[in-house]
Amino acid sequence: MTAPPPIEELHFDDAPNVDEVPGPRSRRLRERQRAAESSAVLYPTEMPIGFREGKGATIEDVDGNRYLDFFAGISVLNVGHANPYVAEAAAEQSHTLPHSLDFPTEPRLDLIEKLESIAPGGLAGASRVVFGGPTGSDAVEGSIKLAKQYTGNRGMVAFYGAFHGETSGAFSLSADGKYKRDYTPLLAEVEHAQYPYPFRQGVPPEEAVDRALDDVQTLLGDRYGAMPNPAGVWVEPIQGEGGVVVPPEGFMSGLRDLCDDYDVPLIVDEIQTGMGRTGEWWASDHFDVTPDAMTVGKGIGNGHPLSATVYREELDTWGPGGHTGTFRGYNVAMRAALRSIEYIEAHDLLDHATELGEYIRGRLRDVDSPLVGEVRGLGLFVGAEFVDRNGRPASDAVSEVRQRCMERGVLAWGGGRDDNVLRLLPPLVMTREQAETGLDIVCDAIEATADERI
Ligand SMILES: Cc1ncc(COP(=O)(O)O)c(C=O)c1O
Structure with missing residues (x-):
């Protein structure tokens, strides 16, 4: 083609x-x-x-x-069901080398380089990528390990209304009491803060932002707050399962500032919002925020299962075997992902x-x-x-x-x-x-x- x-x-x-x-x-x-x-x-x-x-x-x-x-x-299916430009490359790859663990292959490196070039803000050209196996939840698990390993800390901050997946770590960050009820205890040391949601809270946008940032500040910075050793803050830049909740201006940038002030990684979950869904490559781009790490899944392979965590080079301290898994070399999905990005660019x-x-x-x-x-x-x-x-x-x-x-x-x-x-x-x-x-x-x-x- x-x-x-x-x-x-x-x-x-x-x-x-x-x-x-x-x-x-x-x-x-x-x-x-x-x-x-x-x-x-x-x-x-x-x-x-x-x-x-x-x-x-x-x-x-x-x-x-x-x-x-x-x-x-x-x-x-961001570029559509059975997009022929994507399907062609995926079919070709499935006839040559579908799977190759994490050995270097051209589909893998081509995709990593492309992802780095479109990553938000300061992550572009200065990031590392770890593939997370097939699902978004896998990528979130990877981001949890990354943040804990890098900081040496254990505490995690997430938000009410959040959904980050259903494996144990990701589920711990999710805030869905109804589905979590049968599986507790999950990971210890997770605290949830308010997510700014003016319509539901019945308050003006600025007040919703203040409340959310106050909560996070208390967790990260107040010695009488609840979090002794924060390893990271996980946030959806727009909550998806929570109901397409777009945070008002000032929330994401305020969160970035708080994470900088307290030297805590900001992990932005772009699994539902990424790959062009919001009219930018990443929702982070709308808010001019550079995450320390960003999780990617869903639309990346346009139906071919793939997920990844893209993170700042400085966080790359875990070394060989720091995060492994069998299905992190699915070249078919990697070719599909590259073609999906090219398709979005071409049109x-x-x-x-x-x-x-x-x-x-x-x-x-x-x-x-x-x-x-x-x-x-x-x-x-x-x-x-x-x-x-x-x-x-x-x-x-x-x-x-x-x-x-x-x-x-x-x-x-x-x-x-x-x-x-x-x-x-x-x-x-x-x-x-x-x-x-x-x-x-x-x-x-x-x-x-x-x-x-x-
Ligand atoms: C923001 C977000 N993070 C993580 C996940 C989990 O992804 P998966 O269902 O591929 O495990 C989802 C799924 O809906 C999601 O919307």
């Missing part, structure tokens, strides 16, 4: 085009799954569809229904994500209903928080909207501390025309749901 094809050529032309959802074949597949697979399966409980082929920002199910995809495998998808995101937020804000309490986000990371007449979380309304959307061929996901945030995370290759069609359906669904409640 000589050139990455334009975004207009990536999709099923006729999506959305649905008949019965879920159709008979989907229902049969779901039954087989229910009979054979773990009860821990989640996504099909709300979206009981069996998929068979994806193309760009569209996806087809086993009954031939075609959908517009507004969740992209939760921020994974100016950062600017496209910025413009399309503004359009989508504008459409949601134009919905004339008190059900939509707040519309938030940056680039193609969009959240709409739903509230009832009394301003309380309306999670069932989000389910209803998503159900209505699905029946008309638009797939969207939820989120938020009370599951009351509609999350729209389309592939960055979604066209303006597709977004218009999709938002007609989403806005109709919101209005119909609101009407029913009056």
Whole structure:
């Protein structure tokens, strides 16, 4: 393939085009799954569809229904399902050398050098990369070890509303009491601070920032605070699972200053926000903040499992064997990742994500209903928080909207501390025309749901 094809050529032309959802074949597949697979399966409980082929920002199910995809495998398929420019390189690599531990290979070094060149702020050109195995949680585990080894300390600061993954260390940083309940104790010495969330807190943005930074300051600096030996502060630059919570101006930079003052590494989790999702390569770029370490996963391999921690050179003191693992040499995903970055560059998808995101937020804000309490986000990371007449979380309304959307061929996901945030995370290759069609359906669904409640 000589050139990455334009975004207009990536999709099923006729999506959305649905008949019965879920159709008979989907229902049969779901039954087989229910009979054979773990009860821990989640996504099909709300979206009981069996998929068979994806193309760009569209996806087809086993009954031939075609959908517009507004969740992209939760921020994974940033350059679209089965992007041919990515698939070509991945297929070629799987025929030559799929796996090679951490021996030096060209796909590996090409990707590392590329990641270093697009890393945020002062990390660009002055960083090291450690691959974390396939999942984002693996990268977070790596960042925990890195921070502890470098500082010799043990304490960890994270935030309410945070999600960093489900392996023990990452789960300890996550703040999801409901799912953590059965697995405590997790790692000791983790403290959570307030994340600035003015809409939920009912306070002005500046006050939300002050409260959050005061909490962190107390943990890091007050001798009567709770943290004797902080190894790092872990933060999502925009909370994803927590409900697309964009922190007000001053939070990320204030956090950076606090970490500098107390000489504690700042670890920014860009697993959901990275790879162009927010209209910059990393959400950190929006806030002009250089992390000491940054975790990357989800969209990096565009569906090929891969994760990494990118960190300041000075932190690289752990030496050979400091962080090892079998699947840290998956060249197929590395080739896919490099091609994904090239594709984003070739088609100016950062600017496209910025413009399309503004359009989508504008459409949601134009919905004339008190059900939509707040519309938030940056680039193609969009959240709409739903509230009832009394301003309380309306999670069932989000389910209803998503159900209505699905029946008309638009797939969207939820989120938020009370599951009351509609999350729209389309592939960055979604066209303006597709977004218009999709938002007609989403806005109709919101209005119909609101009407029913009056
Ligand atoms: C910010 C963030 N960090 C970490 C993770 C965990 O990644 P994974 O599910 O690949 O383990 C997620 C997953 O949603 C995430 O959103």
